[in-house]
Structure formats: structure tokens, C-alpha cells
Amino acid sequence: MTAATGEVAEQGRKAGPGDPRARRRRRARASRGDSRLAFRLIVPTILLLGVVIGYPVVYAIVQSLKLDKADAGINPSTGFFESGGKYIGGKYYGYWYNCHCANGLPGHEFWPAVQTTIIFTVITVAFEIVLGTMMALVMHRAFRGRSLVRAAILVPWAIPTAVTALMWKYMFQPHGVINSLFGTHIIWTGSEWPARWAVIIADVWKTTPFIALLVLAGLQVIPDELYESAKVDGASARQRFFSLTLPLVKPALMVAALFRILDVLRIYDLPALLTGGSNNTTTLSILVVNELRSSQNAAAALSTITFLFIFVVAFILVRLFSVNVVQTQARTVKA
Amino acid sequence: MTAVATESAAAQPAHPAVVRRRRRSVDGRALGRGLGILLIVLWCLAPAYWMLVASLRQVDFTYDSTPWPKHVTFDNFRAIFKGNNHFGRALLNTILIGAVVTAIAMVVGVFCAYAIARLHFRGKFAVLGLILAASMFPGVALVTPLFQFFTNAGWLGTYQALIIPNLAFALPLCVYVLSSFFSQMPWELEQAAKVDGASPGQAFRMVILPIAAPGLFTAAILVFLSVWNEYLLASQLSNNNPNVAPVTVAIASFTGSDPKVVPYTSIMAAGVVVTIPLVIVVLLFQRRIVSGLTAGGVKG
Numbered sequence: 001m002t003a004a005t006g007e008v009a010e011q012g013r014k015a016g017p018g019d020p021r022a023r024r025r026r027r028a029r030a031s032r033g034d035s036r037l038a039f040r041l042i043v044p045t046i047l048l049l050g051v052v053i054g055y056p057v058v059y060a061i062v063q064s065l066k067l068d069k070a071d072a073g074i075n076p077s078t079g080f081f082e083s084g085g086k087y088i089g090g091k092y093y094g095y096w097y098n099c100h101c102a103n104g105l106p107g108h109e110f111w112p113a114v115q116t117t118i119i120f121t122v123i124t125v126a127f128e129i130v131l132g133t134m135m136a137l138v139m140h141r142a143f144r145g146r147s148l149v150r151a152a153i154l155v156p157w158a159i160p161t162a163v164t165a166l167m168w169k170y171m172f173q174p175h176g177v178i179n180s181l182f183g184t185h186i187i188w189t190g191s192e193w194p195a196r197w198a199v200i201i202a203d204v205w206k207t208t209p210f211i212a213l214l215v216l217a218g219l220q221v222i223p224d225e226l227y228e229s230a231k232v233d234g235a236s237a238r239q240r241f242f243s244l245t246l247p248l249v250k251p252a253l254m255v256a257a258l259f260r261i262l263d264v265l266r267i268y269d270l271p272a273l274l275t276g277g278s279n280n281t282t283t284l285s286i287l288v289v290n291e292l293r294s295s296q297n298a299a300a301a302l303s304t305i306t307f308l309f310i311f312v313v314a315f316i317l318v319r320l321f322s323v324n325v326v327q328t329q330a331r332t333v334k335a
Numbered sequence: 336m337t338a339v340a341t342e343s344a345a346a347q348p349a350h351p352a353v354v355r356r357r358r359r360s361v362d363g364r365a366l367g368r369g370l371g372i373l374l375i376v377l378w379c380l381a382p383a384y385w386m387l388v389a390s391l392r393q394v395d396f397t398y399d400s401t402p403w404p405k406h407v408t409f410d411n412f413r414a415i416f417k418g419n420n421h422f423g424r425a426l427l428n429t430i431l432i433g434a435v436v437t438a439i440a441m442v443v444g445v446f447c448a449y450a451i452a453r454l455h456f457r458g459k460f461a462v463l464g465l466i467l468a469a470s471m472f473p474g475v476a477l478v479t480p481l482f483q484f485f486t487n488a489g490w491l492g493t494y495q496a497l498i499i500p501n502l503a504f505a506l507p508l509c510v511y512v513l514s515s516f517f518s519q520m521p522w523e524l525e526q527a528a529k530v531d532g533a534s535p536g537q538a539f540r541m542v543i544l545p546i547a548a549p550g551l552f553t554a555a556i557l558v559f560l561s562v563w564n565e566y567l568l569a570s571q572l573s574n575n576n577p578n579v580a581p582v583t584v585a586i587a588s589f590t591g592s593d594p595k596v597v598p599y600t601s602i603m604a605a606g607v608v609v610t611i612p613l614v615i616v617v618l619l620f621q622r623r624i625v626s627g628l629t630a631g632g633v634k635g
Contacts, residue, residue, distance in 0.1 A: 037535055038456035045447035045510060046462070049469050052503040056480035063483065138371035145372050150625065151618050152379040158617040159383065162566040162583035163606040167386045170599045175398035177385055205382060210628070217629035259471070266473035268567045273587055285475040289571060292482055300479045307476035314471065 057307065060300040064092055068297035092301035110302070113287045114309075116280055120200065120271075121264040127204045129257055132211025133249075137241075139212065140219045153209040161206065165273035168202040172274070195279040199271045203264070211256050218252030219245070254321050261317065265310045284309070383610070390604035397599050411604035415589075421577035422605055425585030432497050432581055433562040437555050439498075440505040445551070448513030449539060453522065470507035474567045477503055482571055492576030500568045505558045512557055512627045516550030517543075553623040556616060563613065582609050 067086045096110045139149050156164070171177050172188035179185060188194045222245070230240050268285035275281040277290070284306045291299040388404050389397070396406040415422045450456070451463060481500055482491070490496045524546065528538040544551075566583045573580040575588075586605045589598060617624055 033535075034454040035456040038450040038454040038459075041446035041450040041454075042462055044443045045506060046465070048443055048502060048506060049465075052499055052506075053469055053472055053477065056477050056484070059484070060476065060480040063480065134371075135375050138368060138375060141368055145369075149372055149375055151621060152376040154617045154621055154624070155383050155614055156379050158560070158613040159606075159610050160564045160566070160583055160613070162564075162587055163386075163609055166586060166602050167382060167606055170389065170603060171382065171385060173398065173599070177400050180398075180400040205378070209379060213625055214629055217625075262471045266475055268475060273566075285473070285567065288475045289478065289567070292479060292571060296479060296483050296486075300483075303473075303476045303479045307473055310471075310473050 057304075061304050063297050064301035064304050065089060066297055067091075068295040070295045071298070092298045093305065095298060096302055096305060110287065112280060113282050113284050116196070117265060117267070117283045119196065120203070120267060120283065121261055124200050124203045124207075124264050125257060125260045127200070128208045128211045128260055129253065131204065131208045132256070133215050133253070135208065135212035136215035136219055136249075137245075139216050150213075153212060156206050157209050159206070161269040162273055164202060164206050165270045168198065168205070169274045172198045189275050190279070192280045195275045195281045199267075199274055199281055202270050202274060203267070206270075207260065207263075211260065214252055214256040215249055218249040222248050258314070258317055258321070262310060262314055265313060266306070386603045386606050386610075389600055390607045392600050394598070394600050411600045412608070414598075414601050415605045415608070419577075420585065420589055420601075420605075421580070422582070422585055422608075424577065425580055425582040426608075428494075428497075428579055429563055429581040429583075432494065432501065433559045435494075435498050436501040436505050436562045437558045439502060440509040440558050441551065441555055444506055444509035444513055444554075448510045448517055449543075451510070451514040452517035453525075466507045466510050470504060470511065472503065474500075474504070474565075478568055478571050481568070485572060491572060492574035492579055494579050496572045496574075497569055497579060497581065500572060501562050501565060504565075505562060508561055509554050509558050512554040513550065516554065516627070517547065520546055520550070549623065553620065553627045556620060556624065557627055560613065560617075563609075 065087055067088045069085070073081065135153070139146060139153075159167070169189070173179075174185070174187050174190075176188075178188070186194050188198045226244060227240060230244055235243070266285055267283050268289070271277055271281045271283055272286050272289070277283070277286040282290075284302070288299050288303045288306060291302055388402075390411055391404045391407045391409070392399060393406045393408045393410065399405060414420075447462075447466075451459060477500055481496070485491045485493075485496045520543065522543075524542050525538045528542045529535070533541065563581075564583070565581070566587070569581050570584050570587065573584055577585065580588075582605075586602060586609065589602050589605065
């Protein structure tokens with residue numbers, strides 16, 4: 001590649017158009033034109049995203065600092081009447097932080113929801129990464145039946161999450177197929193950990209294929225010769241996996257893990273429909289929706305907290321794993 | 336990359352030995368692989384199969400655990416289109432919402448994707464990062480402000496209240512998938528068109544767009560599927576109005592003749608009806624969808 005360009009540059013040095021300075025000037029002119037066109041092409045997308053995401057988020061933050069109409073009334077500590085829409089600063093944030101729950105209903109608390117959300121995230125993503133990698137390895141080495149596997153693997157992905165949740169809810173019924181298959185008598189949605197496992201299993205079933213496809217795409221880029229030479233050098237299968245395959249698929253795996261972590265942190269459909277958020281399966285998203293119809297501004301504060309929480313996690317992960325998603329993305333875009 | 340090249344070059348002469356060693360253990364390993372494949376296929380298909388079997392069961396045999404269709408009836412499928420379930424209407428709603436969202440996202444996103452894939456400009460990383468951040472944005476952060484907007488505007492339970500929020504994730508997804516497709520296209524043709532005197536805009540419209548059709552189609556499918564999947568925003572913003580609610584919301588609120596008993600066989604029948612078109616589309620276009628998914632690295 002470099003040799004070829006060098007040659008071209010050398011050939012063109014006398015001729016003029018290949019002159020580096022002229023080339024740079026030409027590129028600068030082209031990119032100025034490009035920039036103008038790019039700006040015009042990008043503006044509609046950015047504007048639309050600003051309208052459907054940016055403005056609502058800013059609005060939510062402003063609202064979260066005001067008293068909700070539903071909470072208007074005599075302030076018990078001051079004895080003054082407070083009307084809806086009055087700025088109250090970070091009161092709602094304090095309310096969630098200190099967990100003074102509006103209606104005292106169980107499962108209506110902030111910190112347990114944070115805990116549940118983190119538990120779901122850690123367990124599901126760990127399972128999905130391990131199982132997804134295993135699936136990808138099997139698919140990668142399979143020559144017969146690969147298209148069958150790929151078709152099968154797309155089925156869980158294609159089924160809408162809401163349908164997935166109801167399907168597993170049906171299977172997790174006390175008289176359902178899972179209990180009769182394993183000869184157990186667990187009331188899956190009846191207590192804390194069975195209910196959580198129900199959600200985790202359903203989520204792992206639904207999204208492991210996605211991870212497997214991502215990892216498979218990473219595996220297919222690794223040249224076969226690399227394995228051949230490792231074998232010749234006497235590397236065992238285990239060594240080949242840990243010092244060859246894993247490091248090479250790591251970037252793909254990291255991006256997949258990051259996406260999945262951010263995805264599970266906002267999980268709503270599965271627990272909402274599978275367990276209804278009972279028995280400590282209420283995630284942050286479910287909590288926001290539950291609050292929506294009692295105090296919208298308190299819900300706005302909570303959704304802002306959720307959003308910031310996910311944002312911070314994303315930031316830390318990107319720093320920690322030094323996953324440069326944008327660059328990886330840019331590379332795929334370029335490739 | 337250079338290290339890879341030299342290593343592979345060194346491996347060349349050793350080939351015959353490798354082949355011989357591989358042949359010896361081929362039976363055992365093929366068996367293991369076959370088993371692995373069987374397990375994966377079972378794991379992926381068994382729950383879906385169970386949904387299909389349950390949808391064909393008579394209501395009285397809801398919890399029958401015979402692994403094949405027994406007590407077969409099509410009553411469940413008939414039942415979901417009758418009564419208060421509004422299932423047919425919900426299907427139409429989903430198709431309508433999906434079509435409008437997909438159309439808007441494609442029309443707007445195609446230009447942005449082109450710019451990202453093809454043009455050199457300052458701030459490309461910023462734009463890409465912004466779009467990535469938008470695609471990772473939690474839907475729940477939109478549900479509160481949009482619920483307030485639409486309450487104030489009297490839009491709760493209308494089509495626009497269901498279409499607008501979907502754009503928030505449909506558009507980034509669309510830009511993403513399209514930009515990766517665009518960057519893999521034969522752009523020499525664009526150069527040729529420019530040499531022949533076409534402006535960049537003309538080259539895009541008259542040369543690139545026709546070649547890009549398959550990629551556009553894939554992006555449209557992925558966007559449509561993601562809208563078909565959406566539940567959180569739709570469940571809140573449809574405000575229990577069965578005339579506009581999409582199919583995911585309708586299924587979740589299914590009721591049978593007895594309000595205390597959850598009509599699982601009907602729900603499974605509805606699940607089958609919703610899933611079959613998706614599975615057919617996905618299987619027909621699996622190659623394209625897989626490449627779109629892995630290139631975009633996005634979740635459907």
C-alpha cells in the first residue's frame with residue numbers, strides 16, 4: 001500500500017499534478033466543498049434528533065426542578081401554600097435519594113431498583129458474553145449446518161421483546177412446561193430470586209444470538225493461517241483460544257458488551273411483562289413508569305437520574321476498557 | 336497486521352503435517368461440533384416451538400406438557416381477532432406506525448449516512464459519537480417529558496404521539512446501518528459520473544442511489560423491525576386507546592372471557608401471528624440482516 005503510493009508520488013513529482021503541495025491544496029479545496037455539502041446533509045438528522053431527544057431531555061430536567069401540580073398544597077414544614085410549577089430546586093432528587101416513597105408501596109423504592117438493575121446487568125451480560133462466544137466458536141468451525149444455525153439463531157432475535165416476555169411468562173407458570181420438564185415445583189414469579197432468574201433467562205435467550213453474531217463476525221476476520229502456524233508451533237487448543245482467538249475478538253466482544261450493558265441498564269419490557277416488577281424485579285425504568293401517573297415531575301427527576309446513571313456508566317466503561325466505540329464504528333464504516 | 340502476514344507466510348511449508356493431524360481427530364471433533372450445533376438450535380427454537388404448540392392447544396389444555404401438538408384447535412387464532420382484543424386493528428396500527436417512522440427515518444437519515452461514509456469534514460467523529468449516543472439513549476428518559484408534552488397538547492393516544500418518539504431510535508439506527516453499507520459500495524462509479532460532469536448531488540441521486548437499493552432495503556427492514564419491537568413508549572403514550580395502540584401493547588393487555596384467568600393460549604396465538612411475518616422476513620434476508628447488524632453493531 002505505502003510502496004504503491006510512494007511509487008506514484010515519485011513518478012508524479014516531475015509531472016506536477018502528483019506534486020505533494022498541489023495535492024494537498026487540491027484536497028483542502030475538495031474538503032472545503034465536502035464540508036459545506038456534509039453540513040447540509042447532516043443538519044436535518046441533527047435537527048430531528050434535537051427535536052425528539054434533545055428538547056425533551058432538557059424539558060425533563062427543567063420540569064424535575066419544579067413542583068408538580070399533583071404535589072401542590074400546603075408545605076408541612078413551612079405552612080405556606082405551594083402551587084404547581086414553582087421552582088423547588090433539587091427536592092425531587094433528594095426525595096429519590098432519601099427514598100421517601102410517595103405511596104409506601106413495596107417495590108416502589110429507588111435504591112432497591114438500582115440494585116436490581118445492576119444485578120440484572122452484571123448477570124445477563126456475563127452469561128451472554130460467555131454463551132455467545134461459545135455459540136460463535138461452534139458456528140465458526142461448523143461447515144455443515146451453518147446456515148441452519150444462523151437461521152435458528154435469528155429467531156429469538158426476531159421475536160418482539162414483549163412477545164418473548166409473555167412466552168416465557170407462560171412457560172414459567174407453576175404448571176408450565178419448565179417445571180414439568182425439570183420436575184420442579186418452583187413458583188417462578190412468586191419470590192425474589194426465581195423471579196429474577198426468570199427475567200435473566202428470558203433476556204439471555206433473546207440476546208445471546210446477537211452477541212454470537214457479533215463475535216462470529218469478529219472470528220471470520222481472523223486468518224486461518226494464524227491457527228495453522230500456532231498448531232505447528234505446538235500450541236494446544238486451550239492456548240490457541242486464550243492467546244490467539246480471545247485477544248483478536250476482544251475488540252468486537254468489548255463493543256458488544258458495552259452495548260449490552262447500556263441496554264440492560266434501561267431494561268423495561270421483559271421484567272414489566274414477565275413479573276410486573278414484583279418481588280424485587282423493579283428496574284429503574286419500571287420505577288419511572290410507575291411514578292409517571294402520580295407525579296410527573298418526580299418521574300422526570302427519576303428519569304434524569306436514570307439517564308445520568310447510564311451516561312456515567314458508559315463513560316466509565318469506555319475509559320476503563322478503553323473501548324473506543326466511535327473509532328471502532330468509524331473503522332467498520334471505513335472498512 | 337504485518338506480523339500476521341509474516342507468521343502466515345512462515346506457516347506455509349508445514350501444511351501437510353497439519354492436514355494429517357487434523358484428519359486423525361476429525362470424527363470426534365465433528366461429533367462434538369454436531370452436538371454443539373444441535374444444542375444451539377434447540378436452545379434457540381424450543382421456546383418458539385412451544386409458543387406455536389401452545390397456540391394450537393384447546394384452552395382447557397393450556398398446561399398440557401405433551402411435546403407435540405395435541406388437542407389441536409384453531410379457536411385461539413379465531414378468538415384473537417374477535418371480542419375486545421382489537422388485535423386486527425393493532426396489527427394495522429403497527430404496520431402504519433412502522434411504515435411512517437421508517438419512511439421519515441430513511442428520507443432524513445440517508446443524507447447523513449452519505450456524508451459520514453463519503454465526505455471528509457471536520458467534526459465527523461463528533462457527529463458519529465452523537466448519533467451513537469442517541470442510539471444508546473434510554474427510552475425511559477423520553478417517556479416522562481413526552482408524556483407531559485402530549486398530555487398538554489392533547490395528543491396522548493394519537494398516532495403522532497406514537498410516531499414521533501420512535502424516530503428517536505429509528506433515525507440513529509438508520510444512519511448507522513446505511514453509513515456502513517455506503518462505505519462498502521463501488522464508489523468509482525461516482526467518480527466516473529463526476530468526470531462526466533455530474534455534480535455531487537447528481538452523482539448521488541442518479542448513480543449511487545440505484546446501486547445502494549439493497550442496502551437501503553436492509554436498513555428499512557431493520558428500522559421497521561425495531562419499531563415493531565418497541566413497547567415501553569407505546570405502552571405509555573398510546574394511553575390505553577385501542578384504536579392506535581400497536582400490537583405489542585395489544586398483546587400485553589389481552590383479556591379472555593374470564594378476567595381472572597390469563598388466556599395464555601390466545602396470547603401465544605397472537606405471538607405466533609406477530610412473529611411469523613418477522614421470522615419469514617428475517618430468514619429471507621438473513622444474509623443482509625446479519626451483515627447490517629454486525630456492521631452497525633446495534634441491537635434490534
